[in-house]
Amino acid sequence: MKKMTFIAALLVVASLAGGVSVAHAEQSSSSLLSDSHLDRIRANCGNAQQTLNQLHVNDARLYVNRNQAYFSISDKLMARLNSRLALNRLDGSSLVTSAASFDKSLNDFRTAYRQYETHLASILRIDCQKQPGSFYDAVVKAQGLRADVALKVQDLHRYINEYDQSFGAFKAGFLAPQKEKDTPS
C-alpha cells in the first residue's frame, strides 16, 4: 500500500514538473516576442496553418517520389553495375566507394525527412491562438529541419555526380587497351 502511494505521489510530482516546464517554455518564448508580433501571429496563424497543412501533403508526395528515384538509382543502377564488374573480375573499387557514400547519404536523407515531417505534423496540432509564441518557435525550428533535408538532397546529387565521374574514369581505363589494339602500329 505504501509502495502504491509512493508511486502515485511520484507520478503527480512528475506531471506537475512537466506542466511547469511547458508553461515556463511558453512564457520564455512569448516574453521574447513583442505584443504586436504575437497579435500578428494570432491574426495570421489560421492561414499559416492551412499553408503548412498543404505543404505537409505536398512534401509527403515529393518525399515518396524522391526516395523512390534515389533508391532506384542505388539499387537498379549502381549496385548492379558494381556487381557485374565484380563478377567479371574488374576493379571497380572507386565506383563501390561512391555507391557506399550515396547509400549512406540516402539513409541520412530519410532520417532528416522523418525528423522534419514529425515536427511539421506537431506544428499543425499547436493551438496557435493560445500559444502564438510556441507556434512561431516551432515554425523557425521547422525551417532549420527543412534546410537540413535540402542539404541531404544536395549531398545525394553530389554523390550522383561523383559516381558518374568514377564511371567515366573506369570506362576510359577499360577502353584504353582496346583502342591500342584497334590502332594499327
Next chain:
Amino acid sequence: MSEEEHKATIFHEPAGRLAKHKFIAMIGGSIVIALLFVSMSLALYGSSGAAQLDLSRPGYKSAEVKKEDATPVFEGFSASGSVDKKTLEEFEKMYRERTKNATSVDAFSGEVLDAQALGIAPDAAQ
C-alpha cells in the same frame, strides 16, 4: 468432513474456479496480447520511416491519387553478363537519363517556410 473430502476441497476448488472463468480469461488474455502486438507494430511503423512513405494515411488521399500518374516501372541494369564497350555505353545512357530526372527538381527549398511568406514575421521584417 473426512480427511479425503477435505483434501479434495482444497485441491479442486481453485481449479474449479479457474474452469468457471476460463473463457473470460481467454478473451481478456487475447485482447491484452492483441493490444500489445498492435502497440509494437505502431511503434515500428512510426520509427522505421514507413509512416512517411504511407500515402494512404488520412489527409494524404490527394497526394496518393497524383502519385498514380508516376513513371512506369524501371527494370534497371542487368547485374549479370559480360562487360564490353556496348554494355558500358548502355549503362551510361541509362544512368544519365535516370539521374537527370532525379536531380532536375529543386526539392525542399526553404522559401515556403519563410515567416514573412506565412505572415508571422517580426515587426522589422514586415
